Amino acid sequence: MDPFLLASWARSRGTLHGWRRRRVAWALDVTDPGRPVLVAQDWTRPVPYTRRSSAVAPRPAVDNAAYVAGRHRGAWGEMMRTATEGSSHPAATALMSALGAGALEAVGITGTVPAGDLIAVRAHGQWLHEDPVLIDAWDAHLAASLASAETDVCLCCGDTGRLARIVPAALAPTVFGQRGAGDLVLYPTPRTDKGRSAAARTGAGRTASLMCVGCAMDVAAALTDLAEDPAHHYCIPESGSLLLWWDPSGKPSLPLRDLLVRNDPDPAPLYRKGGRLCAMMLSAASPGRLTMNAFWNEPVSIMAQRIRQWRSATAIPAGENVRNYGLPLLHHQLGRWDRRAKTIVPRPFQRLRERELWIAVLSGLPPRQHSLAAKEAIRRDGQELLGRQALVRAGHPPG
Numbered sequence: 070m071d072p073f074l075l076a077s078w079a080r081s082r083g084t085l086h087g088w089r090r091r092r093v094a095w096a097l098d099v100t101d102p103g104r105p106v107l108v109a110q111d112w113t114r115p116v117p118y119t120r121r122s123s124a125v126a127p128r129p130a131v132d133n134a135a136y137v138a139g140r141h142r143g144a145w146g147e148m149m150r151t152a153t154e155g156s157s158h159p160a161a162t163a164l165m166s167a168l169g170a171g172a173l174e175a176v177g178i179t180g181t182v183p184a185g186d187l188i189a190v191r192a193h194g195q196w197l198h199e200d201p202v203l204i205d206a207w208d209a210h211l212a213a214s215l216a217s218a219e220t221d222v223c224l225c226c227g228d229t230g231r232l233a234r235i236v237p238a239a240l241a242p243t244v245f246g247q248r249g250a251g252d253l254v255l256y257p258t259p260r261t262d263k264g265r266s267a268a269a270r271t272g273a274g275r276t277a278s279l280m281c282v283g284c285a286m287d288v289a290a291a292l293t294d295l296a297e298d299p300a301h302h303y304c305i306p307e308s309g310s311l312l313l314w315w316d317p318s319g320k321p322s323l324p325l326r327d328l329l330v331r332n333d334p335d336p337a338p339l340y341r342k343g344g345r346l347c348a349m350m351l352s353a354a355s356p357g358r359l360t361m362n363a364f365w366n367e368p369v370s371i372m373a374q375r376i377r378q379w380r381s382a383t384a385i386p387a388g389e390n391v392r393n394y395g396l397p398l399l400h401h402q403l404g405r406w407d408r409r410a411k412t413i414v415p416r417p418f419q420r421l422r423e424r425e426l427w428i429a430v431l432s433g434l435p436p437r438q439h440s441l442a443a444k445e446a447i448r449r450d451g452q453e454l455l456g457r458q459a460l461v462r463a464g465h466p467p468g
């Protein structure tokens with residue numbers, strides 16, 4: 070995988086690490102610093118946001134009650150002092166006076182605002198998290214917390230710079246169709262270059278990723294953003310996998326989900342579309358870690374051609390509803406037929422995963438394993454379901 074293809078997508082979209090689309094439920098209005106007021110809100114936009122582990126980690130301008138006025142208010146006040154230093158934003162100066170006068174304690178935030186709700190600060194109708202000084206300060210804060218001690222050539226941009234400790238791409242287990250709290254992290258590949266010191270070769274000195282701080286932040290921003298945008302990801306719960314796709318130039322990409330889940334729309338006009346399509350299949354591996362199962366970087370015309378080949382190989386009968394040939398449904402039909410209920414029952418010990426079907430289709434390969442499994446399923450219970458027939462055909466394309 071070339072991380073540049075992810076980083077350039079984040080840059081073309083203006084997506085930043087440390088910013089997430091979150092619902093804000095309250096405004097702390099400090100227009101009168103002596104008498105701040107709480108106003109109920111309900112909007113969802115990108116705000117400064119990184120997930121916290123157990124450590125105290127204030128976020129600037131938008132945070133919850135424990136930070137704005139509760140037990141972490143000292144740390145939050147300190148963060149706000151640093152983040153607004155030199156700013157002339159009306160909400161920055163007003164918040165500083167309010168904090169200095171201890172006025173936030175009188176607002177009753179801790180009793181009113183539920184622990185999970187986010188509070189955003191504003192004054193004279195202007196939101197503090199939109200202050201350019203604060204935006205730069207947050208970026209510098211995140212960069213400093215990521216920097217390792219190593220300076221080297223960045224694998225992503227090719228420049229020499231301070232390498233990042235990790236790529237801070239953190240995806241929630243829910244995007245893989247799994248339960249649980251905490252994030253899953255895509256770890257960088259270990260360094261293998263020969264020029265390293267003996268300590269580094271033994272692993273003792275392995276303290277950095279292969280990317281500079283700026284690129285690591287862009288790659289993380291891209292992964293997080295793709296995983297939150299329905300037009301760029303598809304979750305395969307059965308396999309604990311996530312397919313992400315994008316055009317590295319930032320243009321709208323092929324609607325892979327619609328093309329392969331719903332077999333809709335007609336892919337023919339997509340051939341004429343220029344550009345490239347990148348895609349990656351990620352799956353949740355050992356606790357907290359992600360594995361990459363496949364990566365594609367192809368001209369859009371090639372990917373569209375493969376999808377067309379797939380449709381022709383599955384040979385959908387005329388008049389048949391194309392939605393009955395989506396990949397999840399085809400895979401599901403490999404299950405066991407329950408005669409009494411007249412339904413398909415998933416086979417829990419079936420080794421073949423749905424993500425392997427996706428990988429075969431997107432790689433332009435006949436899904437031989439799935440084809441064999443479909444034949445076996447037909448032999449087992451005598452049900453020649455349309456999806457099973459399609460899989461048998463697709464595994465043995467003519468010529």
Ligand SMILES: [Zn+2]
Binds near residue numbers: 226
């Ligand atoms: Zn770089």
